Amino acid sequence: xxxxxxxxxxxxxxxxxxxxxxxxxxxxxxxGVGGGSVIVPLxxxxxxxxxxxxxxxxxxxxxxxAALAAAVQGAYGNVHVLDATLMGVPAVGGVxxxxxxxxxxxxxxxxxxxxxxxxxxxxxLLAQ
Amino acid sequence: MIGAIAIGLCAGIVAGLLGVGGGVLFVxxxxxxxxxxxxxxxxxxxxxxxxxxxxxxxxxxxYGNVRRKDALLLGLLSIVGAxxxxxxxxxxSSAALRDGFALLMVFVAxxxxxxxxxxxxxxxxxxxxx
Numbered sequence: 001x002x003x004x005x006x007x008x009x010x011x012x013x014x015x016x017x018x019x020x021x022x023x024x025x026x027x028x029x030x031x032g033v034g035g036g037s038v039i040v041p042l043x044x045x046x047x048x049x050x051x052x053x054x055x056x057x058x059x060x061x062x063x064x065x066a067a068l069a070a071a072v073q074g075a076y077g078n079v080h081v082l083d084a085t086l087m088g089v090p091a092v093g094g095v096x097x098x099x100x101x102x103x104x105x106x107x108x109x110x111x112x113x114x115x116x117x118x119x120x121x122x123x124x125l126l127a128q
Numbered sequence: 129m130i131g132a133i134a135i136g137l138c139a140g141i142v143a144g145l146l147g148v149g150g151g152v153l154f155v156x157x158x159x160x161x162x163x164x165x166x167x168x169x170x171x172x173x174x175x176x177x178x179x180x181x182x183x184x185x186x187x188x189x190x191y192g193n194v195r196r197k198d199a200l201l202l203g204l205l206s207i208v209g210a211x212x213x214x215x216x217x218x219x220x221s222s223a224a225l226r227d228g229f230a231l232l233m234v235f236v237a238x239x240x241x242x243x244x245x246x247x248x249x250x251x252x253x254x255x256x257x258x
Binding site: 009014017018020021022023024025026027028029030031032033034035036037039043047049052053055056057058059060061062063064065066067068069070072073074076078079080081082083084085086087088089090091092093094095096097098099100101102105107108109110111112114115116118119121122123124125126128 | 129132133134135136137138139140141142143144145146148149150151152154155156157158159160162164167168169170171172173174175176177178179180181182183184185188189191193194195196197198199200201202203204205206207208209210211212213214215216217218226227228229230231232233234236237238239240241243244
């Protein structure tokens with residue numbers, strides 16, 4: 001299993017990482033999201049990662065991927081830096097609150113409710 | 129200004145609570161509530177994701193979940209894809225990109241429902257993180 005020898009960078013392993021990174025980069029650049037839903041399953045499937053390490057490693061990768069994609073978008077003049085800051089900084093607080101709440105709320109019911117919110121928002125976007 | 133702060137706070141809470149990635153929430157928030165164009169919303173979302181991912185990484189690293197070399201390689205090796213993805217987005221019309229994003233949101237919703245149905249209460253957090 002690749003994950004037992006973390007320092008060994010075989011050609012195969014490097015190619016897999018390149019493929020995952022590239023796919024995640026395209027997804028991130030195209031949609032303005034982190035790319036985690038590409039990275040996590042592929043780390044598990046192709047590199048034998050456990051789900052927790054996949055999520056943690058994915059987050060770390062996303063720091064670079066999102067920053068790179070943002071920089072390229074910046075070259076197109078599309079980034080609203082003030083809005084990004086006003087959104088990103090409170091979001092950090094929000095995530096800390098959210099993870100704290102996770103142990104205290106019925107996340108299954110909330111997930112279903114939120115899925116409905118997502119679909120409604122998608123409809124709203126389609127109507128724009 | 130309040131709008132952006134509110135979007136950030138709410139998106140963050142949902143991300144932490146349900147494991148849904150922030151970008152999926154930032155983008156429609158910016159479009160629907162702040163009236164940004166789809167391209168600007170996506171670009172702005174990318175920048176906003178960075179601090180969230182940094183803090184999340186530190187937390188996860190504390191649990192020993194971060195394989196740093198692999199993360200670095202993934203990040204560096206993403207540059208071609210990221211540039212291509214952004215270039216592709218900028219060739220699409222606002223309407224086309226927005227419709228594509230709406231489709232993404234529906235996929236995320238389906239994934240949320242599948243995970244919610246598939247797991248019993250008070251279990252590990254879901255793994256979706258777009």
